Amino acid sequence: MVKIQEVAERAGVSLTTVSHVINHRDRVSPALRERVERAIAELGYIPNRQAQGLRTGRTNAIAIMIPDIGAPFYTELVRGLQTACDSEGLDALIYNTDVPGGHSEDHGLHYLRMIEKRGVDGLIVADAALHRIQHELLKVTVPTAFIGNLPNGAVDSIEQDGFDSAYRMGKYLISKGHTRIAHVTGPSFFNMSMIRQAGFEHALADAGHPIDDSLRYEGTFLPPAGHDAVRWLLERHSNNMPTAIFFASSRMARAALAALADRGIRVPGDIAVASYDLTKDLEDVRPRLTTIGVDPADLSRGALKLLNERVSGAYSGPPRRIVLPATLEVHMTA
Amino acid sequence: MVKIQEVAERAGVSLTTVSHVINHRDRVSPALRERVERAIAELGYIPNRQAQGLRTGRTNAIAIMIPDIGAPFYTELVRGLQTACDSEGLDALIYNTDVPGGHSEDHGLHYLRMIEKRGVDGLIVADAALHRIQHELLKVTVPTAFIGNLPNGAVDSIEQDGFDSAYRMGKYLISKGHTRIAHVTGPSFFNMSMIRQAGFEHALADAGHPIDDSLRYEGTFLPPAGHDAVRWLLERHSNNMPTAIFFASSRMARAALAALADRGIRVPGDIAVASYDLTKDLEDVRPRLTTIGVDPADLSRGALKLLNERVSGAYSGPPRRIVLPATLEVHMTA
DNA sequence: GTGAAAGCGCTAACAG
């Protein structure tokens, strides 16, 4: 391992100067700087992160809490975050709160404590990772950015405009002639579910269609709920099927597509299907889903920006909140 | 931040004793140990990793190189690895060699260099992450475990039994009465592709069926190749369709299922479909794919075990090679 | 603009 001392010797300067070249370029004369930089390159010197960290109290690592890396939305979020971290020399530590066999609430809290003690420069939390315990963010001591809707405004956050997106999807489906639309929501204890639901139902109301509670089914955002919803649809409405069904997540919609296929129900022939979300995995789903959502990578970039401004001290005011508009992608299912 | 000194004071011992309790439990008398442990608990003391690392020369982090976290196989590999690392107090640093817009070969090499310099305790590389440059592993200086087929045997490796799996799938399809089976392979420059291909074609040969080169299509393992393969199938064989098609990866198979559906071709009515791989995402694909493969989590665990034995020095002999048998999952497509 | 020196928190000889 080549250390700073060797670089100093090779460049014929003191070790302090080398450090300055690395950390405060401007404090060193251009001539010297160039010499030092050549020595660094020739020796292939890389500062020891542990030593740097020990000295400065920084770790150059951030933690990322997500509920489930298996969900396409979070996979893409993580990929975006990692790419961004990589280009800034930050380590990204991923924590899945929903580890197999565990209880996500406990895991969320456990990881939160662990992360704080362990020491990272910053934390990015994706909505459901702190399911039901968002209040914990009020007392968190690490700079944090939240991805999702955070009613308590405890930390900086960036989210999709769930109301507007669902509203627009509602308007779109109505424009296609649908009036009886089944609606599979997210879980009611989850904020974003209610926001999306409100947006969707407002669209119906604004178009003069009454809200029919019997057409609403509370799902979980997860695949099994897609299957359940189809079963519900058939048991509850087989004699008078709605002409379309809107899912609050693409995972439910995908599973539902499978369930519908299992039963020989054609999409969109027998029923139109639309869903929330905008993830790459949808590109290979057939029939191609009409969906609305935000590119997870946009959320990643935004969150990291918010976080970096905190970590670097560039911003230290009250928590900020960014709301991103969604994109509607029309395909053959609706 | 509570440090070791404070723990020592609270427990009324020297700081060395505390360190010993942490690192060499047995060198301290039970009575003292208990006192120290209580002090640690009461103060919520957590050792500073940077300081530990600086002193010991270890980082307590391992790097994981994969080609694409968006591919279900790698997603699950990563999840398994993270879970395992977590329980051992290791940080898992993920490196996607195939970052968007990049050239994976360069990225692989770039990351490899970076990882070596950066300093980690160990490295886990998943096959295609070092695509075409596996020879680089011969000169790698970090303890490394490879997941996949590694002909040069440069480091410890764990892999699926690709030959046997494909052979068994071939036998299975034959047992279902198929004789003309289209075969969409992986890319020929990739070792595992040829192994799977050989296994599959051996099964046909053993059953007395001649190998028909015109029924073989070279794919890429990636989704677009699934679409391409269907196009090829229809252009090349529409007048005399094979009764089944076997894909060397589930991503190609899934895309092909979509492409077939787009064209109104029924599965398995018009053609049976089978594929390699055993990932959770397949559970929601309809029709349900008949596949054969190994649970990625088993590969994860195995790789981490190999690696840990190296890192800890428990093993230091020549590179080992573990081959895992696959599981056949029969569903409705074949 | 440059250098000498102190110390971040911890571990492991070494001595007792």
Next chain:
DNA sequence: CTGTTAGCGCTTTCAC
């Protein structure tokens, strides 16, 4: 079995 002590490699006052 326990304690004293010397750094791990780096950054940053503080003098020059």
